[in-house]
Amino acid sequence: MTNPNIERAARAIAAAVVHGTTGDPALEAAQQLDELGLLKQSTDPFSVPGKNRPAPSPAAVAALDQCRRAKSVADTARAQADGMPGKPDVSAAGGEVQFVVHPRSLADWKQWMHALGVGDARADSTGVSMTVRCKVGGVRARLVGIGVPALYGEQLADLGRRTAVRP
Template identity: 55%
Template sequence: MTTNPHVLPAADLIDAVMRRAAADPAVDAAAVLDDAGLLTRPDPFATPGRRRPGPSPAAVASLVECRKAKAAADLAEPEVAEMPGEPAVTAAYGEVRFVVRPRSLDDWRRWTQALGVHDAQGRAIGGALVARFTYRGVRARLVGEGVPALLGKALNDSPRRPR
């Protein structure tokens, strides 16, 4: 037999529900058990002599950064909705991410100017250019899909200097 003290009271409640005429006795039994607080799992830290550990300072700081990033992304979405390149704005890991598909280098310049990505380092990763910067006090990155190809085309199309 189990040592769980809730087994006998639960059995009594189930027996009482099964004795009355009900449309769905299983659901009624579950509802009665829930009302009696017998469906909740016991907290392992609630036993006498054990304390629930508090969140670490790093976890609290991370949560604050994630909330700031989410708030910044929510504010940015309507601001950039009319920008070129099908913008997608998300927040993850305490960072705001702008993913765009510019059709020209002028579109890319509009993005960098609108977001204040003037002196940020850009890095080509696969078929995208990624620029890291700060947006509304939060870490951010602007991902320009296809920008390396646009830059390559512009370099190839530029007139060559005589030697």
């Protein structure tokens, strides 16, 4: 398949080289091609003649929808988190919303868990932070509490001291 614009482009280049009025025939040729609309940039690689856009897979459509919903939930959650302890970092990536919080006490941590409807979900500790997975607004979410393991450690140490003092 031959591009029908090749002949028009060749004539424009020849005219710029032969009849050009400036000392830069290449620039004149490029300007002439642009004026003829032959240098228009396409933002879609599949819009080139002869290329067909493949239909997106159902999995790709579902992933895009999940990412859009996660972004929407994250945007809404940022506004709703104003009254919560600390300043959370709320983000969305990969179809999941992430809340990173810095609770000052276990009461703050439990308030976050209650606000997100976590309940008695299992948490994973890295030693520095604790991560709880849940769903917020029908979207997968992750609550990351920086310093929470240390808060639990302090609580256990206080409990140990109180029980050791009793006769």
